[in-house]
Amino acid sequence: MPDRDSEKSIGTKGKHASVKTRHKQIVDLVRERGFIAIGVLAEKFKVTPQTVRRDINTLCDLGLLQRHHGGAGPVLSTENVDYTDRKILCLREKQIIARLVAQNIPNKSSLFINMGTTTEEVAKVLVKHDKLRVITNNLNVAKTLSVNNNIEVIISGGIVRHKDCGIVGEAAIDFIRQFKVDYGIIGISGVDKDGTLLDFDYREVTAARSIIENSRKVFLVTDHTKFGRNAMVRLGNIREVDAMFTNKMPPSELVEIMQHNDVELHVAE
Structure with missing residues (x-):
């Protein structure tokens, strides 16, 4: 038939x-x-x-x-999916990634947490930790963590983006550069097969670069839909992070680059 x-x-x-x-x-x-x-x-x-x-x-x-x-x-390199849609897109995947990340963050750690719906899910799990010191340019992250009296939250200055409550601008970057923390947790809009990390907003990328440069360990959190996704602003390369947390195996080309550069891969099943 x-x-x-x-x-x-x-x-x-x-x-x-x-x-x-x-x-x-x-x-x-x-x-x-x-x-x-x-x-x-x-x-x-x-x-x-x-x-x-x-x-x-x-x-x-x-x-x-x-x-x-x-x-x-969609075939877009200049515009991201709307924030309200991104909050529910792959939500379950983001939640299991967040739980895995939190298992690798000990109590009494210092952290940067940047903008993004995945990093916001990480904050929801980290709120159960004890004696963290968190620096963030994301008001949603700050609000989530502030309910725990044993977590100190420090917010950067700068311009608040109305669409997602992210803080951008030179003031935010200058503020981030004043610190050196144990862990930097960053999200991303796209990861090319050659390891290039891509995003849509130049101002957001600049803040993320400062987080990478001022963290002893950098954790990249991203769900599988970001693999091969196109965006126009280059943040850096997967070689610059210490570990990637995701929910499915990345493309073989990307895995090979990570193995060659000793980037840990954590896949949350």
């Missing part, structure tokens, strides 16, 4: 939709929502995950989408 998905697929209302129509709807959904997982698309269009993977491959070859581990996203 021929593959039931080879010519037709079942649409969201039970009607048959042509492959061409399904492709258009997939592109529209990705542009509207940002990243969409293969499983979500398979369920929506009532087709197999294998069919969705073929659809994504075709659309990526046409330059209409960007392939990510487990799904697809």
Whole structure:
């Protein structure tokens, strides 16, 4: 029997939709929502995950989408997914990454924690730690940790971004440079296969660079959708971090670079 998905697929209302129509709807959904997982698309269009993977491959070859581990996203290098969407995107993955990171942070440590939805999840787990000293340019992180009287939170000065309560600007960078801490916890928008760390906001990248340069150990926290993701501002290279915490194995090329440069890989299953 021929593959039931080879010519037709079942649409969201039970009607048959042509492959061409399904492709258009997939592109529209990705542009509207940002990243969409293969499983979500398979369920929506009532087709197999294998069919969705073929659809994504075709659309990526046409330059209409960007392939990510487990799904697809828009082809953008200048604009990130909206903060409210990023908060719920891969939330479960971010939570298990956060728990793994927290297991590697001892009590009585000093830390930098920068902007990002993954680092905010890390803060939610670290709030149970004892006698931490945390310097941050993220008001959400500061608010989360401030409920523990045994954690000292120090906030940088600078300009507050309305969209995510991140603090940016020269004042923030100058403030960060006054400290030397045990651990710097940073997030990222994209990790290229050659190890390049990429982000969208130059001001945010500048603050993250200061965190890298003033931390004895740097922990990069990122979910699998960031592998191969495009962004226009270069933060640095994976070689500059001590450990990466993620939820799935990175591409083999990236793993090889990490092994060659003694970068620890922690995969939270």
